[in-house]
Amino acid sequence: xxxxxxxxxxxxxxxxxxxxxxxxxxxxxxxxxxxxxxxxxxxxxxxxxxxxxxxxxxxxxxxxxxxxxxxxxxxxxxxxxxxxxxxxxxxxxxxxxxxxxxxxxxxxxxxxxxxxxxxxxxxxxxxxxxxxxxxxxxxxxxxxxxxxxxxxxxxxxxxxxxxxxxxxxxxxxxxxxxxxxxxxxxxxxxx
Amino acid sequence: xxxxxxxxxxxxxxxxxxxxxxxxxxxxxxxxxxxxxxxxxxxxxxxxxxxxxxxxxxxxxxxxxxxxxxxxxxxxxxxxxxxxxxxxxxxxxxxxxxxxxxxxxxxxxxxxxxxxxxxxxxxxxxxxxxxxxxxxxxxxxxxxxxxxxxxxxxxxxxxxxxxxxxxxxxxxxxxxxxxxxxxxxxxxxxx
Numbered sequence: 001x002x003x004x005x006x007x008x009x010x011x012x013x014x015x016x017x018x019x020x021x022x023x024x025x026x027x028x029x030x031x032x033x034x035x036x037x038x039x040x041x042x043x044x045x046x047x048x049x050x051x052x053x054x055x056x057x058x059x060x061x062x063x064x065x066x067x068x069x070x071x072x073x074x075x076x077x078x079x080x081x082x083x084x085x086x087x088x089x090x091x092x093x094x095x096x097x098x099x100x101x102x103x104x105x106x107x108x109x110x111x112x113x114x115x116x117x118x119x120x121x122x123x124x125x126x127x128x129x130x131x132x133x134x135x136x137x138x139x140x141x142x143x144x145x146x147x148x149x150x151x152x153x154x155x156x157x158x159x160x161x162x163x164x165x166x167x168x169x170x171x172x173x174x175x176x177x178x179x180x181x182x183x184x185x186x187x188x189x190x191x
Numbered sequence: 192x193x194x195x196x197x198x199x200x201x202x203x204x205x206x207x208x209x210x211x212x213x214x215x216x217x218x219x220x221x222x223x224x225x226x227x228x229x230x231x232x233x234x235x236x237x238x239x240x241x242x243x244x245x246x247x248x249x250x251x252x253x254x255x256x257x258x259x260x261x262x263x264x265x266x267x268x269x270x271x272x273x274x275x276x277x278x279x280x281x282x283x284x285x286x287x288x289x290x291x292x293x294x295x296x297x298x299x300x301x302x303x304x305x306x307x308x309x310x311x312x313x314x315x316x317x318x319x320x321x322x323x324x325x326x327x328x329x330x331x332x333x334x335x336x337x338x339x340x341x342x343x344x345x346x347x348x349x350x351x352x353x354x355x356x357x358x359x360x361x362x363x364x365x366x367x368x369x370x371x372x373x374x375x376x377x378x379x380x381x382x
Contacts, residue, residue: 029304030267032260059249063267066254069223076221076254082292101273113220 001175027060039068042151049148065123079107096135116144127152130161192366218251230259233342240339256314270298287326307335321352
């Protein structure tokens with residue numbers, strides 16, 4: 001997606017340790033006009049899949065998922081990162097590693113909101129090592145719902161996450177795929 | 192807001208300890224059609240205030256804030272609940288108590304995204320004891336931005352948060368104000 005690539009080049013900042021800061025428009029401050037363009041792009045990719053629900057993970061996936069859901073006209077469900085006193089009853093749960101924060105946490109969704117009748121599209125802002133997205137795949141699988149695929153804003157294609165998720169037979173569509181990035185060559189996209 | 196009150200009566204569940212579960216449409220699974228109605232209601236309340244930015248707090252405020260932002264045509268900024276390795280540089284920070292989770296945490300926003308030129312509308316899903324909303328007020332005050340007010344989905348008017356925030360001179364508009372709720376009388380709204 002040309003618009004997102006241009007925005008990454010314009011406003012993204014590289015930091016040490018393969019970190020791409022896009023907090024001015026994607027995951028701290030959020031450009032809702034851009035999110036609408038991204039939501040429309042996801043809809044064009046998955047509109048023939050009879051999606052019944054969008055599943056994302058807190059926190060930075062929620063904005064993109066909510067805007068995208070307007071095109072699909074379906075509810076959004078977000079996986080929570082710790083057991084909340086406000087979620088009782090049974091939950092689907094799995095473990096996710098955060099490499100950014102260097103810790104492991106449980107993610108949960110209430111069983112009431114995912115079932116074998118659902119056709120689920122995953123949405124998230126980043127795909128790097130793939131732990132969060134694999135966790136979401138686990139939750140969908142446990143529910144018996146059909147996993148339509150995953151719509152990702154930025155994929156770091158030089159890390160293993162995309163391959164790991166695709167090896168599970170999941171269709172992954174990333175709007176901007178970065179094949180390499182460093183201080184010398186800057187940010188290079190895959191076609 | 193009639194639509195939200197009706198939805199609370201239809202799909203909300205009371206639990207012990209003044210907990211109202213609205214996780215089927217507001218803060219776990221999210222009804223984006225309803226969010227659009229709420230966003231429009233916030234716009235009608237604050238459209239003459241030249242809002243330049245919407246500020247919310249992760250996680251469940253983000254969806255409502257992003258949908259509402261489409262009416263105001265402004266970016267959304269969300270306060271993060273812990274120091275993230277992805278946010279460097281200087282931040283505005285304050286402490287917030289979560290009574291739901293029974294802990295205190297730091298919330299932060301990057302100084303790059305709030306300044307004295309901003310006119311900020313706060314958006315959140317719940318107002319009960321007011322700690323999160325007071326924290327957001329602190330961040331806006333620290334930045335020198337003008338605080339236009341706060342748009343809240345559900346206010347538990349029988350708890351002290353609304354009074355505490357309004358005592359600071361902040362305009363608080365809640366789409367559904369609950370004046371009492373318990374197993375005997377159910378959920379009662381303020382007019």
